[in-house]
Amino acid sequence: MTINTRKVAFAGLATAGVIALLAGCGQAPAADNGNGSEGEALDFTPCMVSDAGGFDDKSFNQLGFEGLTEAAEELGVEPITVESAAETDYGPNVENLVDQGCDLIVTVGFLLAEATGAAAAANPDVKFTIIDDYVDLDSDGATDSENIKPIVFNTAEAAFLAGYAAASYSKTGVVGTFGGIPIPPVTIFMDGFVDGVNHYNEVKDADVKALGWDVAAQNGSFTGGFEVGVDAQNLAQGLIDQNADVLLPVGGPIFQSAISAIRDSGKEIAMIGVDADLYETFPDGADLFLTSILKGMKVGVNEVVLAAADDEFDGTPFVGTLENEGVGIAPFHDFEGKVDAELQAELDEIRAGIIDGSIEVTSPSSP
Known part of the structure; x- marks a missing residue:
């Protein structure tokens, strides 16, 4: 399902090596006082x-x-x-x-x-x-x-890096993204991703196409929810059918449906995860993750x-932000030997430019 919308509002871990940013009720246990003994229980829930x-x-x-x-x-x-x-x-x-x-x-x-x-x-x-x-x-x-x-x-700052990396890696010259619901915490990823692809095109005089999101119009492809299912799989398949070989699904577990579409296609297609390093948190799909856009x-x-x-x-x-390491991108993991040898150095330079303001990364959904 495709939903078109223009929504401007507030939204909301870092590069490799950064410090990573229950149902029940009960009496709080005695708190450890720091020297191995137990003191008075902390009255805090x-x-x-x-x-x-x-x-x-x-x-x-x-x-x-x-x-x-x-x-x-x-x-x-x-x-x-x-x-x-x-x-x-x-x-x-x-x-x-x-x-x-x-x-x-x-x-x-x-x-x-x-x-x-x-x-x-x-x-x-x-x-x-x-x-x-x-x-x-x-x-x-x-x-x-x-x-x-x-x-x-x-998140647009980190997604910009991921978009650049996706464009650099793509063999078909087509990458794609889709989201769960068109709300700022979702569309901010898509803004940064597409802008990063465009930056790659400017720097490299290339013509990599980014499907699924129009930054200027603020509309694109969405499933209508954050559930794993046929809607997400169909959107992923639609991008695959248009020759996209890097996919960015934005919306919690909907990435699992994209994995199903990739497996079914039999094609060599990479993914970019969001929020967590999905190479680590979802090992069943680890071989597909080029990188992940991280939030602390x-x-x-x-x-x-x-x-x-x-x-x-x-x-x-x-x-x-990138500067305080509250956002970033994950390592390339299994793709380390598949990406351009100069890519990491280029990303480091772009990251520094975003931090010092020489590369402007904006989104209507930026905080």
Whole structure:
């Protein structure tokens, strides 16, 4: 299914070697006091609600979940988590966590902004943090409540590098992308990717085509959701039929449907992952991943949870960029010997240019 839209709003780990950015309720165990003995239990309950992709999506939700889990283990407390099956679950799930006495509630994704904003306004003593949105529902340029901390990412910067790499690797001169839902945290990847392809064409005097997304018109190909299934597989197949040999599916687990389309085609087609290094998180498709566009959700959530437990929570947004290593691209892994020998040096130079401003990377969805 193809959806055309123009949507401008706020959106939201780094290169190889960077530090990587639950359902149940119980009494917090005694906390480790740092010398191996147990002290008084910490009175703090961190919580999380997923979007419809679920915590096992090998990508977006999973990274946030891991960040929460690791922080809770370090603190010696039991987190409470709830998984959403559909968008209609978001409001009730957030309220459920409020009712269970959560001190910090992490909401995973742009689509939970409305539920997060309403709950934060009604519960000023509860701390909230949301991934991929500012919760500026009144559009005044500021987060609606002081008890909300946004975690957002300028993913276009990293996607620009991936687009350049895709164009460099392509043997057919055609690459393609498609998304789950046309929302800023999705389209920001597509903006950066296509702009990176265009930059390659300018630098190399080439004519690599990027299918599936029109940056100027802000419309392209979308499945309408984040579920694995026939819609995603058909969009991937459509790009393959147009001779694309590098695919960028943007939207949690929909990449798994693209893998099915590639396997069925029998062609040599590479993929670019999003959010996590999918070579590591989805080994069944490891041989297909040229690289992945990384977002520091794991470390972002971890740091916010630890700060909140230490009474150091504030509403200042965390914005991940190439400069602070909040975004980046994964290693080439199995493709290391297949890419151009000069590609990594070129990417390093482009990265430096983006950071110093000599290469401008913009998106209507940039934070």
